[in-house]
Amino acid sequence: MKKRLFACFSLLLVLLVQTPLPAWAGSGDQEKPTELVIRDATVLTASHGTLQASDILIKNGKIAAVGKNLKASPNAKVIDAKGKFVTPGIIDCHSHAMLDAVNELSESVTSMCRIQDVLNPTDPTIYRALAGGVTAMNLLHGSANAIGGQNAVVKNKYGHPVTDFVIPDAPPGIKFALGENPKRSNFNITTGPRRYPATRMGVEEIIREAFVRARDYKHAWDEYRAAVAKGDKSAQEPRRDLQLEPLVEVLEGKRYVHSHCYRADEILMLIGIADEFGFKVRTFQHNLEGYKVAREMAKHGAMASVFVDMWSYKIEAYDAIPYLPVLLTRARVNVSINSDSGERIRRLNIDAAKAMKYGDLTEEEALRMVTLNPAIQLGIDKRTGSIDVGKDADLAIWSAHPFSVYSHCETTLIEGEIFFDREQDQNKREALAKERAELEKDESNKARPGGPPPGIPPRRPTEKGDNCLQGTEEHQH
Numbered sequence: 252m253k254k255r256l257f258a259c260f261s262l263l264l265v266l267l268v269q270t271p272l273p274a275w276a277g278s279g280d281q282e283k284p285t286e287l288v289i290r291d292a293t294v295l296t297a298s299h300g301t302l303q304a305s306d307i308l309i310k311n312g313k314i315a316a317v318g319k320n321l322k323a324s325p326n327a328k329v330i331d332a333k334g335k336f337v338t339p340g341i342i343d344c345h346s347h348a349m350l351d352a353v354n355e356l357s358e359s360v361t362s363m364c365r366i367q368d369v370l371n372p373t374d375p376t377i378y379r380a381l382a383g384g385v386t387a388m389n390l391l392h393g394s395a396n397a398i399g400g401q402n403a404v405v406k407n408k409y410g411h412p413v414t415d416f417v418i419p420d421a422p423p424g425i426k427f428a429l430g431e432n433p434k435r436s437n438f439n440i441t442t443g444p445r446r447y448p449a450t451r452m453g454v455e456e457i458i459r460e461a462f463v464r465a466r467d468y469k470h471a472w473d474e475y476r477a478a479v480a481k482g483d484k485s486a487q488e489p490r491r492d493l494q495l496e497p498l499v500e501v502l503e504g505k506r507y508v509h510s511h512c513y514r515a516d517e518i519l520m521l522i523g524i525a526d527e528f529g530f531k532v533r534t535f536q537h538n539l540e541g542y543k544v545a546r547e548m549a550k551h552g553a554m555a556s557v558f559v560d561m562w563s564y565k566i567e568a569y570d571a572i573p574y575l576p577v578l579l580t581r582a583r584v585n586v587s588i589n590s591d592s593g594e595r596i597r598r599l600n601i602d603a604a605k606a607m608k609y610g611d612l613t614e615e616e617a618l619r620m621v622t623l624n625p626a627i628q629l630g631i632d633k634r635t636g637s638i639d640v641g642k643d644a645d646l647a648i649w650s651a652h653p654f655s656v657y658s659h660c661e662t663t664l665i666e667g668e669i670f671f672d673r674e675q676d677q678n679k680r681e682a683l684a685k686e687r688a689e690l691e692k693d694e695s696n697k698a699r700p701g702g703p704p705p706g707i708p709p710r711r712p713t714e715k716g717d718n719c720l721q722g723t724e725e726h727q728h
Contacts, residue, residue, distance in 0.1 A: 340386025
């Protein structure tokens with residue numbers, strides 16, 4: 252019986268994931284090389300131009316040198332990249348990959364929720380992202396709440412323990428959302444009375460009211476700490492409020508605000524609230540009408556993480572244009588291009604190329620939109636985002652120029668460790684297909700009329716109105 256249950260479970264994993272772990276993941280038979288050199292590549296640095304026929308020397312996970320004919324130790328691993336292109340690893344500033352939950356729908360303010368608590372390191376989207384040269388992601392709460400949960404910034408270390416994914420020195424952030432998704436005028440997911448707010452002015456009010464409470468909460472703690480410092484033993488410690496603590500960090504400039512938005516009026520609204528309470532909006536996410544208020548965004552110091560050519564999927568998105576990244580860039584707004592999708596995350600390099608098509612951006616300006624710019628937006632540019640000495644060796648090696656539709660990613664490295672190798676992936680597919688065929692032959696895995704194989708519990712009936720897609724940001728778009 253145990254053997255049959257194990258076989259059923261193994262087949263289930265194959266059917267659900269259908270994506271192999273890298274050959275090195277969890278195998279223990281390969282160690283991360285202490286020294287590695289990439290030879291004779293065209294290097295697109297994203298910070299200081301393009302270097303022809305150059306090498307990249309990596310030591311202990313860091314870029315040690317970039318240039319021609321670099322000397323490496325005899326034991327160094329060598330990657331021959333002649334005729335190939337190397338870029339910094341792509342960074343997606345808006346993703347919901349590897350999450351076991353996206354939206355907490357019960358309240359309009361869910362700042363106490365943490366995306367870091369629901370990370371799934373076996374999500375096949377991670378591996379597929381690596382196959383597209385993506386090395387880091389900003390994992391955001393969904394957009395069902397005016398103030399959503401706390402984000403997590405990760406590197407795609409597929410096959411490693413989940414604790415290895417989170418970038419420890421990445422500044423913390425929080426998700427806000429404006430417009431249709433938090434007001435939810437077209438659908439109501441939760442049962443019972445309709446959740447407040449139901450209008451755009453209600454969204455503004457709920458954000459302002461939360462910061463009024465956060466400001467009062469901060470004042471209470473400041474008074475308490477001042478009294479303790481003076482030796483006042485009668486001072487009473489305020490009650491902790493996990494909902495307000497992240498908002499106090501926003502007021503203190505210790506936590507970034509990443510806000511979902513579409514329309515120009517709501518962008519100006521949040522800038523107004525930020526100015527009122529003395530904090531900055533770090534990024535406006537999607538920002539479809541940002542070109543209308545680019546000067547105001549630049550004056551505030553806000554950055555933008557946008558779609559390059561997604562529009563008209565709902566009324567809010569009708570005024571989006573493909574010239575958005577270019578117009579924002581010319582207004583001196585830092586712009587990144589994001590995916591918000593497990594599909595688009597695999598071709599962000601092509602989305603960057605589109606930014607050149609729709610404007611006069613240089614090759615390096617376009618490349619920065621998926622490398623250095625999102626690193627700056629997430630506060631991790633000191634360690635990644637460009638090919639510079641001293642930074643983490645987060646790199647992607649491409650068969651041809653990464654802006655070509657005929658190019659593909661051949662190798663993806665994170666901190667000098669190979670997490671995707673196209674050749675190994677293809678070589679492994681035959682063995683995986685054989686393994687699957689053997690599992691399917693097992694008697695316990697054959698289809699039975701009237702129910703699943705033994706050991707697999709029947710599917711629980713869903714409650715009325717329950718839909719696994721509802722509440723996800725992808726569905727709300």
